[in-house]
Amino acid sequence: MTMLLIGVFLLSLLVITAIAIVRSEDLFSAVMLSGIFSLLMALNFFLLDAADVALTEAAVGAGVATVLLLAGLRLIPPKEAPGRPLRALSVTVIAATALLMIYASFGQPTLGDPLAPTQQHIAPWYIEKTPELIDIPNIVTAVLSSFRGYDTLGEVFVVLTAGIGVMFLLGGGRGKPFSRLDSQAEQGLSGHLIPKVMARLLIPFILLFALFIQFHGEYSPGGGFQAGAIFVAGIILYSLVRGEGLALSVIPPRALLLMSAGGALLFGSVGVAGMLMGGNFLEYSVLAENPVIGQHIGIIVIELGVGLTVTGVLLSIFHAFAARD
């Protein structure tokens, strides 16, 4: 009951934050509010027993998205033009839809109902069979990378596509940023002692944590995607401290592209390997004598692929934005 009430409180906050985002004319504050919104959302997910999703939402929504928006706002005016009158029609339609959905909600199973159809079909099979078929503790990882590994392959390609798109549109990833290596403006916070020291202390730990999440994903929340996001956070921190150009020279753009494409290829080749060894696409069980070991190998390799692609793409995107003036 307490948890439920906390949930209600948090959700109300969520709605208020959303309204604030929409109403705020200053885009910088809107971005910050978006970050808060994501954090609240992550908290909610945590309350709803979805640890993996909470971690991801925090890393992506509050972290990556915020930084992205800030990087974007560096290039465009951060003020919204004065508002215009509400459109009565659209408001009516939207309100009606909301009411309809709320009306429909009375036919739905309530929160946490163990008899809901979702809890009766398929999900119990995953929970029951994971120890036997895959033998890793984190069922979410098992479903993500094996039972529905094909979706995850798709997800990697969505990320890769976004990377391609940003690089295509902003022409980043190649050459241009190097010309700005010595520019004063790109020196970041390197003139400030405390952030510099703090960052230097923090960065190794962040990178280490990312690696932990990457390779410990089978046991605890996390996996390639979260690891990539956190890894990128570390690099971005580094670039904030040392200036964009230098951060870029740590990992050259061509390498980033190789990482992005290579990760996706790695994932795919695990699938193809399954085919060559007599199974279906993405069938890890055939990768080793023992099907369970095969699953382990498959999952570790594809998670690595995911991590590589996510890291490569996110860094490319940041550099593409940062290199633009």
Next chain:
Amino acid sequence: MNLADHLPALQVIVPLMTAPLVILLRNGFLAWLGALLASLASFGLAILLTVAVLGAGVPEYAMGGWQPPFGISLNVDGLSALMLLLVTGASTLGLAGGRLSLRRDIDNRRAPMFYGAWLIALAGLCGIAVAGDAFNVFVFMEISSLATYILIAAGRDRRALSAVFKYLIIGTIGATFYLIGVGFIYMMTGTLNFADMALRLADVIETRPIIIAAGFITIGLALKAAVFPLHIWLPRAYTYAPNAVTVFIAACSTKVAIYVLLRFNYGVFHGNLLAHSDLFTVFIIPLALSGILLASAIAIYQGNIKKMLAFSSVAQIGYIALAAGLATHAGLMAAQLHMFNHALAKGTLFLCVLAFVLTTGSASFSNLAGIGRRMPWTMAAFVIAGLSLVGVPGTAGFVSKWYLIVAVMGMPGWGVPLVMAIILSSLLAVVYLWRFVELAYYGQPPDGDVSRMEVPLPLRTLIWSAALANIYFGLVPQLPLALAESGTTTLLGGLLP
């Protein structure tokens, strides 16, 4: 397992896995070549799958070796094969015919990214066509959408950017609506697999969440399919995209959304929601009708050939939606046939436009006056494809229009007014096409120059092959008919007469 069993997976994997390789290339030509080869290979795979479907059928493919509904399955039936042929064919046509045009539109440095995105879009569309899982459809829908945004944004006109942003917003809303619908169904059935869903829905028919789900899915996909009046993103996106991209997406991308719509509304809902066919009919037919008539009328007033054809596409989508909305065997046949035939005609038309723009530099009417005398071969192909669009007998367009009219005549009571509307819109199509044809043959070129300036022979050959395909499938439509028949059977599952 032999290779033939892997065909459904290969159909997606081949273009998908080639894409990362292509973006690593440094040379625009090589990237194009790689993309073309992958696209050709996909086309070959689609043909193999079609042969298999018409033969013994294609067995279900369990991704990762996990049987559905626990794993993701790939299912290929006649309708999927039809879509695959369309998608891979359009992509190959666009790539093969677009070499010169794309070399102008995309600079060499960014070309590998572009062709990578092309392949990803192709893979995404193929992925949708073979998917047997509702969420997997969402993932591949997003893959293809994101990649398509890139392709359109590559247009040289700055308006490509504003067009693509609108498309991105509306496309994302559409996909999210779809996801919500899938969520509601999952909530009530606990499954994501289409076949399993159809089975388990029987227990929860007529519950509020399911009805809401049907609404969200239908509207979301109608947004993606640009069913009138949700089409606002389409004309500008088609107009300002690079010409080769328009050949590709105009022929197939909206049709894939309709494909999913058919899968859901017939494969999943139809047998389960008692009033579904009525609701769906009542919702979709007025929209389709207004699309058929209004979009055709708007097309008459365009001064840019690409925009005119784009509005024509909105009208043609109306035909497909109308046929699908009839909820009869004949209607579904007509819808599928028209998807195929319209793709054929529009692909050819946009390929001709590509050739025009290649030689003259712009797609505006004023610039294209007299083009028929300067490029007689291309223009003749344009006329043939145009006739197919109108539905003149002997062309592919007639076959589907005939089926559509027969299907509509089967509707008690309102068959005749519907036939009138279809015929009226065909006449409007004559008007807007003839406006251009007349200008092309009898208009005065802007600079008064009427010397010959045809596109290179390979491109001309390609254009004519496409144009002749319009005639071939008008006289020998057995292939699309067989596929549509097979698709209709699976869609209706023997539920309707």
Next chain:
Amino acid sequence: MKLLGLFNYWVFAVLLMIGLYALISKQNLVKKIMALAIFQSAVFLFFITMSRVDEGTAPIIQAGVANQIFSNPLPQVLILTAIVVGISTTALGLAIVVRLHEEYGTVEDNEILAMDRES
């Protein structure tokens, strides 16, 4: 109690509509992208709400503990994918906005539309 159990779904509906409203009525393209994020987040909440089960925990098997009740892992997996799709869309959209700003000098939809009409 029954009503409170539906509260999550109501918030989902409200958030979705806030997002949709902003998408339609806001002219600033960055704002539209943020609205899109809210819109999509609402769906995340919807799915995750479905996954929870009373007395359950996150679906991670702990050695030595028997008869655990787990929340449903499937919607969580779906939403992990959906979050990634969402951020990818945001990134691409933002890149387009940056290019739009370079070409048009503004990121207000109505101003861009006006300029398009002129040309």
Next chain:
Amino acid sequence: MNPSTLPLILLLPLVGAIAIALAGRWPNVRETISLLTAVTLAVLVFSWFPEVSEGLRPRFVLSEPLPGLSLAFSLEPLGMMFACIASFLWIINTIYSIGYMRGNNEKNQTRFYICFALAIAAAMGIALADNLFTLFLFYELLTLSTYPLVAHKGDAKTIASARVYLGVLLGTSIGLLLPAIIWTWVATGTTTFTLGGIVEGHIAGAAVGLLLGLFVFGIGKAAVMPVHRWLPAAMVAPTPVSALLHAVAVVKAGVFSITKIIIYIFGVDFLFNEPSAQWLQFAAAFTIITASIIALYQTNLKRMLAYSTIGQLSYVIMATVILKPMAEVGAAIHIAAHAFGKITLFFAAGAIYTAAHKTELWQLAGIGRRMPITMAAFTIGALSMIGVPPTAGFVSKWFILGGAFQAENYFAIFTIIASTVLNAMYFLPIIYFAWLAPPAPGVDMNHGEAPKAILLALAVTSTLTIVFFFFNQPLLDLESQLVESLPL
């Protein structure tokens, strides 16, 4: 002969069109090919004549795109006759075209010959159509292939007229003919032309009249008022094209289609007993009389001839809807008779234009002395239009009137007589002035006869007009088969 060779009749002009396109750079080669194709086609078509006369009905299905809807060809008396006329007149028209196009230094001659060959292919397709679907296909092809011919000159006025041409013909065919075909198909399950009709037992009452209306007005090429507007509009075309439109292919295809539909889709007996179908003879009569009156008021020669054609076409329709055996034969023969007469008249008009650049009636006074051969031919053509013996026009009118008497249809008899008087009223004065009156003041009379190619064509057609009066038995025998099964 083997029925599977039937498609050759279509293929030949198509191949000819391609060959003409390839030979476009060498006018002599191009025109030789044109002529050769025309002659070969005529030989091919006539070689089928004996078989069909003997009662054989060769039939060949090329493809069946849709179940019950096939691309099929067959030869029966009506189609045989149409194919013969069109293929034969094409030869003469080609000879004439060569003279005319060279004599007037026309542009884009290659396009002209290509489209001409395509139009003939389409006309052959119409003649050979075994069902409504095939008929419709080639009907549309005929419209499309003649459009560039009509718009040949390419100036603004021509294009506007060509637009009317295309708009009326495509609009009526898609808007009315296609629904009629669909209706027939849905009601009867077939579109195949069958002696005795297919409609009986499927459609009855007022619906028959409506369906007939859809067909008659949907076939705009037959120019029943008010869908006749395209014909005067198409007068902007070069004269050989006018000849093609009026005599060889286009309007003939229109009345041919209507006749064929009445005989083979509705069935003569069925329609005779159906009161709701009677409106058609009033529409035809109205067109005959009105067109003749309008023709009286024309001052331009070609426009006058155009209205004359509109009237003459409705003769055929009138004859068909008398629905008696003799009248049906008359209808068929009138298609041929009018073709010979009208092509002569147009050739003459073209000859006058080429030699003297005269287009208005008042300029023709006294021209008979300068161009005696041309005007002699014109006179024969005009007499045939009126129906004076010994010309072709008399033969068909005789049969039509005979049919009307069989049916005791006094309305039809009155209409035919009235229109004959009107025809005489607008043709005879021209003949009189051309031969006997002095030239009008200010008109240049310093010109001679037209080029030889034109004169040759004129001589042939005018001779034919007369020969047909004496020698028409093979055709009569052929067409009598149409009505053999009917009680006289």
